[in-house]
Each structure stands twice: as structure tokens, then as C-alpha cells.
Amino acid sequence: MKKIIIAFFALATALPVAAQGVHKTADEFNKMSRNDTTLVVLQGVVSRMKGDQRGVFYLKDETGEAYVYGLVDGRPGMNVSFPQMDIAVGDTLTVSGRHSIYNGTIIEMAGGHLIRKANGPHHAEEVEKAKSPERWPTFKGKGVDAFSAWVAARVKYPKSAIDGHIGGTVKVKFVVGSNGRVQEVEVLEGVHPALDAEAVRVIKSSPKWKPGINNGKPCRVTYTIPVIFVPNN
Secondary structure (H helix, E strand, C coil): HHHHHHHHHHHHHHHHHCCCCCCCCCCHCCCCCCCCCCCEEEEEEEEEEEECCEEEEEECCCCEEEEEEECEEEECCCCCCCCCHHCCCEEEEEEEEEEEEEEECCCEEEEEEEEECCCCCHHHHHHHHCCCCCCCCEEEEEEEHHHHHHHHHHHHCCCCHHHHHCCCCEEEEEEEEECCEEEEEEEEEEHHHHHHHHHHHHHHHCCCCEEECCCCCCCEEEEEEEEEECCCC
């Protein structure tokens, strides 16, 4: 009995991609009955992105737009997050899923599976654009250059580096979180353990920023800045 249950579960899990479902237009999908649980296939162009972490976007064809919430990768052998699918506005997608209604009013394909993807003509540009928030974080009312100056004014040259006449540029990546706190500080290109540690120390001591805004909500933004150490001759 146990083996039969396991085999049935595996078949049910694979069904959305294997069966694919009934092909419908966006308009037909939006007009489906509330109780219709038919597996549907939609094909169209990504017209708007609403959630680049969870797979929330609009898929447009010649009849209108369908709302997709929580897309997962259903292609054989693929098991990646939505950001790793590398989907951007303008890409053509084929997805399968079931009609559902959220909160009594929002028609959506929830938990759909990606079947096929073709990059749009401006895919690279759209990917870069998606990384940019609607409003960038600010540090004391200014941009990241002001923060770089703040860091430079506070680093203390480690004695071990001074004695060894060691200098250079430490490249550091960090995130300004949705709460405005600096977090996930990481050295990308180091020079010397003492210099690397000092650059990280100062950046971690940053006061709160005013967070960036995307889709009307505070968001995470990643920065990379150089911290320059020049030894005295």
C-alpha cells in the first residue's frame, strides 16, 4: 500500500507539466467559472512584473492580461527559484495552472508551472531595470556617494598594515534592508585581512538609511563600494 501511495503522489506532482492542460486565451481564462478547476495552459508576453522574488506578474496575449501568482519552474530537471528563472518584461512564456479567485475578487493562476520561456528582444535591459528600485535608499538625505565619504572619514588604518606599508582598495558589498539597516556586509575583493576587517567594521556601524521603495513598499537594495587605504610613505 505504501508503494502505491508514493507512486500516485509522484504522478500527481508531475501532472501539471506532463498533461499541460487545456489551452486558453487570457480572456477565456478570466471568464472561467469560479468552480472550474480545469488545468489550463496560457501563452503570452510578460507585460508587468509585480513580485520578482515570488513570481507575480501579468501575462498578455491578443485578448487581454492574465494574473499569475507564485510561478514555479515545471521544466524537466529544473528546480530553481523565480529569480533564477531569469524572467523579465517582454519575455514570452507558456505556463500551466488552475483558475482561482483570491479574496473573492482577484482572478489569478496561483502556483502555476513554467513550461517554456523565450527571452524578449530587450531581455538584458529589462533584467537590469528590474534591479533598480522606484526610489533609491538615502543616507542622511543623500546618495551612496555620501555614505562612501562617511566611511572614508571613519576608517582607522590598522597598525599592522601601516608597519608593512600595505594599502589598496577593498571592494565591499552590502544590503540596505527594507528596515533601513545595513546588513549582509561582505568583502568581494580584499587586500589584507586587517584592512578588510576595518572596512567591514565601519560599514556595519552605519546609521539607519531611509530605505528604497519598489511597488510602493520598502525594499532591499544591494550596493558595492570601494574603501581605499593609502599608506603613508
